[in-house]
Structures are given as structure tokens and as C-alpha cells.
Amino acid sequence: MNRTPLVAALVLLALAAGTASAQTRAVPATTEDLTYSYAAVVKRAAPAVVNVYTSRLVRRPNYPPFFDDPFFRRFFGGPGLPQVPGGETSRVQNSLGSGVIVDPVGLVVTNAHVIEGADEIKVALADRREFEAEVVIRDEKTDLAVLRLRAQGPFPALEFDDSDNLEVGDIVLAIGNPFGVGQTVTSGIISALARTQVGVSDYGFFIQTDAAINPGNSGGALVDLRGRVVGINTAIFSRSGGSHGIGFAIPSNMVRLVVASARNGGEVRRPWFGASVQEVTPDIAESLGMDRPVGVLVGKLHPRGPAIAAGLKTGDVITAVDGWEITDPNAFRYRLATRGLGETTQLTVRTRGREKVVGVSLIAAPEDPPRDVRDIGGASPLTGVRVANLSPAVAEELSLDTDADGVVVIAVQRGSPAQRVGFIVGDIIDEINGEGVQSTARLARMTENRRRSWTITIIRDGRRISSTFSG
Incomplete structure (x- = not known):
């Protein structure tokens, strides 16, 4: 038996294994082999992330000096505190946050709570230039605000990416001004999507990330590895006030809607469904013969609303909007809010044990009777x-x-x-x-x-x- 071919084959296999092992343990030959960095993404995104400084005049009554003592305030505190003659004192209260330039003309998006009660707003760019800003929109329902810089552009601006394309595990960067130390970049992943029990806004539907977010990051950008905005950082879950790896961002698809409203006249108009909805609990799901609790249950219908016009009835269960599964009323409101007025949305509806798809026209809520403020x-x-x-x-x-x-x-x-x-x-x-x-x-x-x-x-x-x- 000729063993030469077999020996040759074994030698080649050994050489290949040795080569692979050597490649695995080889010393990096170039800087590129050694460096793994997000620097290119940061260079693209950071110039458009700004610091937002606000100030407001706060007035308080003049109390006798001893009323600053906690002991006295404990027993005499409340609205009946005696005042020192002379009325009240005033002081300037400052606060800070972050923002993102989303239009080269100088439109800046931030959180509504960042500018709450502000008498003066200043925006500082990454290149240290500072400008005064005015409020175009302050939308408390989404906790978003759009400012306009009082200066001529163009300014560095970021584009939005489609937040519906995000997946859990995607790498993201959070850019902002935590604790006022200056522009800071942190990295993490998408920890969860469609968080609805955060309690920050009426349209509670948040991206959760473990990228470190701290006070001062509010209004800053959450960007993907293409340097595009996928969310606006807005809240953290923390028992100490610092980052515990649970941060929340408003999805870019909601932010895009508010920014578009700012460009089109400064009024946020959202679709009106014309019916109340409630969560489908396990008990409700069982009573309706559903395999699991999902969707929202249609309640009271407005006689002139789009819901009743589409043929929906009390007791119907809406399980999806345009193919996106609905888990609770917050998710339902979010999906409707991010659709444009004048369009038709497709609802997947379970009625009397059967499933069907219903088209609902998206119109603005009527102002009838006139509000007569x-x-x-x-x-x-x-x-x-x-x-x-x-x-x-x-x-x-x-x-x-x-x-x-x-x-x-x-x-x-x-x-x-x-x-x-x-x-x-x-x-x-x-x-x-x-x-x-x-x-x-x-x-x-x-x-x-x-x-x-x-x-x-x-x-x-x-x-x-x-x-x-x-x-």
C-alpha cells in the first residue's frame, strides 16, 4: 500500500492548522488591524449635537430668616408663612440640556421639559459658537420641542433614520452634555423596543438603550452607526440620579412628525380615531377566545368619528396597525400618531372570533363647537x-x-x-x-x-x- 499521498495530505493539514493558529495569534501589523473605533460616526454626528441653556426669573416671598431652618418650616410651613415687609425676592434659575440640529437653516429639536418655563434660551454648538433661540413648537404630549436659532445658516445637521428598522442588539451612540461637563459620547446597544410603561409623555413608546444617559443628556441624539438620528434621549430609570444602564429615547419617527409640523407652520396635528380603547387583559382575552392578550379593545365610539365610519363596533379588538402588532393603548396611539393626515391606515381587527382588515381614514379632530376661549x-x-x-x-x-x-x-x-x-x-x-x-x-x-x-x-x-x- 502506497502511504505517500496520505502522509502528504496529513502534512498539508498540519501546515494549514499551524498557519491558521499563527494568523489567530499574529501581532497586528498595521494601525487598522489594532484600531476598532466609532470615531468616524462621532465626527459625522457630533457637530450637529448642541448644548441648550435656559434661564428664567423665579420669584418667592420674603420670609423671616428663621423660616429657612428646617425645624421651624416643619411646624410652620405652608401657604400661611408670614412674610417680611417688602414683598418678594427674585433670582435667575438656570438649567441645561442637549439638542440636535435637524435642518441646516437652524432648527433644533430637544425635549419640551428642557425649556419648560424658560425666559431665555441659548444654544451652544460643538465649535463653541453660541446663539439665542426661539421656540417654534413645544409639544408636551410627546415631550418634544423645536427651536430656531436666531442666526443665518447653514448649520451642521443630522438626518433621521427609520426607527421602525431598529432591532434589539443594534449598536447605538448617545451624544449630549451630561452634568454640564461638555459634549460626551457613550455607546451601547438597543436593549428593548416599544417600551410603553415609562410615563414620560402621552405617546409613551420608547427605545430602551444601555448607552449611559445622565442628567443633561435630555434632548441629545441617539444615533446609529451611519450617524443618523434614531431617537432623542429623554429619560432614565435610576434610583440615584445617575445612569444604571436603562435609558429611554423617543423614536425618530415621532420626532420627524413634530419637526415636519415646525416646518409647516408650527402646529402639531395628529389623526383622530374617534373611539376610546383599553388594554386587552388576560381575562378579557380568555373571554373572547383569544390565544394570548394582545391588541386594544374598542370602547365608546364618537358618532362622527373615523372609527364608526369604518364599521368598527364596541367590543372589537384591534391587534395590528399597518401590520405592526399592538400590545396596549400607548402603542396604538403611537402608531396612529406617526401616520400622516389624509392617509388611510389598515387595522387588523378581531370581531366575533374572526379576523379582518379595515381601512380607517386619518383626519384631524373637528373643532365643533368652536372653542370660544x-x-x-x-x-x-x-x-x-x-x-x-x-x-x-x-x-x-x-x-x-x-x-x-x-x-x-x-x-x-x-x-x-x-x-x-x-x-x-x-x-x-x-x-x-x-x-x-x-x-x-x-x-x-x-x-x-x-x-x-x-x-x-x-x-x-x-x-x-x-x-x-x-x-
Whole structure:
């Protein structure tokens, strides 16, 4: 038997294995072999990430010096503290956050809470230039705001990427100004998608990341490895105030909607569904014969809403929007909100044990009746409220049941009688001394004259509350 070919083959295999082993353990021959870096992504993205500085004038009453002692404040604290003659003192309160330039003309997106109550806003670029900025949109529902730099561009700007294309495990970078130390870049991965129990905004649907996010990062960019914005960093889960590896970002598809509204006139208009929805619990799923709890259950339908026009009925379960599975009402609202007005969205609906696809037209909520905004004066407990007639449009703005009607509080003046007795935005004023309040005009007439007592009934969070006040 000739063993020569076999020996030769074994020698070749040994040489190949040795070569592979040598390649595995070889000393890097070039800088490229040694360097693994995100520097190219950072160079592309960092110039468009800015620091946002705000200041506001805060006034507080002059109290005697000993009332700064915690012992005295414990026993004498509260609204009845005696004031030193001379009224009040004022001081400037500063805060900081981050932002992202998303248009070369100077549009900057940040979080709404970053600029809350600001009297002055300044934006500092990565190249150390500073500019004053004005607010174009402040949308509390999404916790987003768009600013415009008071300067001529062009400025470095970032593009949006489609946040629906993200997957858990994707590498991302967070860029911002944590603790005011200056621009900082941290890296991590997408830890989870579609987080809806964060409680930061009405459209709670967040990207979760373990990239370190700290106070001051709010409003900064979450970018992918192409240097495109996939989210705006907005919140962290922390027991100490520092990063614990659980950060949340608003998806770019929601941010894109608000920025587009800023470009088109400064008003965010969202689709109106025209029906209330609730989460499908395990018990509800079992009663409906569903394999698992998924989707939202359709409740009360507005008689003029798109939902009823599409043939939806109370008790139907919506399991998907345009093919995206829905797990709870927040996810449903997010999917609708990121669709454009004038389009038709496809809902996957389970009705009477069968599944079908229904097209729903996306229209803006109507303002009928007209809101007829009025400021209530006079000598009533309601002095200092601003009210409007309830319509589907007003109800949508205030996150109320769109089927509600009557008169609703849309603002409360600071320090007014109405604020002191506890009226808040969203209160529906139902009755005064047993008389129904049908419109803002009627409410204004009812509060013109003094009364010995006022019994005011409101609806708050679906509950009727009556309180009596002296005149």
C-alpha cells in the first residue's frame, strides 16, 4: 500500500492548522488591524449635537430668616408663612440640556421639559459658537420641542433614520452634555423596543438603550452607526440620579412628525380615531377566545368619528396597525400618531372570533363647537381660569374622552383664586349652584355677579366632584 499521498495530505493539514493558529495569534501589523473605533460616526454626528441653556426669573416671598431652618418650616410651613415687609425676592434659575440640529437653516429639536418655563434660551454648538433661540413648537404630549436659532445658516445637521428598522442588539451612540461637563459620547446597544410603561409623555413608546444617559443628556441624539438620528434621549430609570444602564429615547419617527409640523407652520396635528380603547387583559382575552392578550379593545365610539365610519363596533379588538402588532393603548396611539393626515391606515381587527382588515381614514379632530376661549374674572372661585367649549379637537389636546361635551379649563393663572382652591387644566365645569354650564359664554354670565355661596360641580378623571365655597 502506497502511504505517500496520505502522509502528504496529513502534512498539508498540519501546515494549514499551524498557519491558521499563527494568523489567530499574529501581532497586528498595521494601525487598522489594532484600531476598532466609532470615531468616524462621532465626527459625522457630533457637530450637529448642541448644548441648550435656559434661564428664567423665579420669584418667592420674603420670609423671616428663621423660616429657612428646617425645624421651624416643619411646624410652620405652608401657604400661611408670614412674610417680611417688602414683598418678594427674585433670582435667575438656570438649567441645561442637549439638542440636535435637524435642518441646516437652524432648527433644533430637544425635549419640551428642557425649556419648560424658560425666559431665555441659548444654544451652544460643538465649535463653541453660541446663539439665542426661539421656540417654534413645544409639544408636551410627546415631550418634544423645536427651536430656531436666531442666526443665518447653514448649520451642521443630522438626518433621521427609520426607527421602525431598529432591532434589539443594534449598536447605538448617545451624544449630549451630561452634568454640564461638555459634549460626551457613550455607546451601547438597543436593549428593548416599544417600551410603553415609562410615563414620560402621552405617546409613551420608547427605545430602551444601555448607552449611559445622565442628567443633561435630555434632548441629545441617539444615533446609529451611519450617524443618523434614531431617537432623542429623554429619560432614565435610576434610583440615584445617575445612569444604571436603562435609558429611554423617543423614536425618530415621532420626532420627524413634530419637526415636519415646525416646518409647516408650527402646529402639531395628529389623526383622530374617534373611539376610546383599553388594554386587552388576560381575562378579557380568555373571554373572547383569544390565544394570548394582545391588541386594544374598542370602547365608546364618537358618532362622527373615523372609527364608526369604518364599521368598527364596541367590543372589537384591534391587534395590528399597518401590520405592526399592538400590545396596549400607548402603542396604538403611537402608531396612529406617526401616520400622516389624509392617509388611510389598515387595522387588523378581531370581531366575533374572526379576523379582518379595515381601512380607517386619518383626519384631524373637528373643532365643533368652536372653542370660544374666555378668561373668567369677577369675584367667583373660578376667577383666573381660561376656559373653552369642548370639541373633539380640544378633547384630543387635553387627552380627554373625545365624546365629552361642555366647558373645560385649559389654563389656570398662577396665584389666582381658582388656583388657590384647586382647579386644574382638564377640569370640565358641569354645574354652578345646580345650573348646567353649556358654553363658555354662559359660564362668563354666571360668574359676573357676587353670590353668598358657590357650589361648583366638575368632572375630573371621569368622576363628578362638588365643592361649596363662600362668596
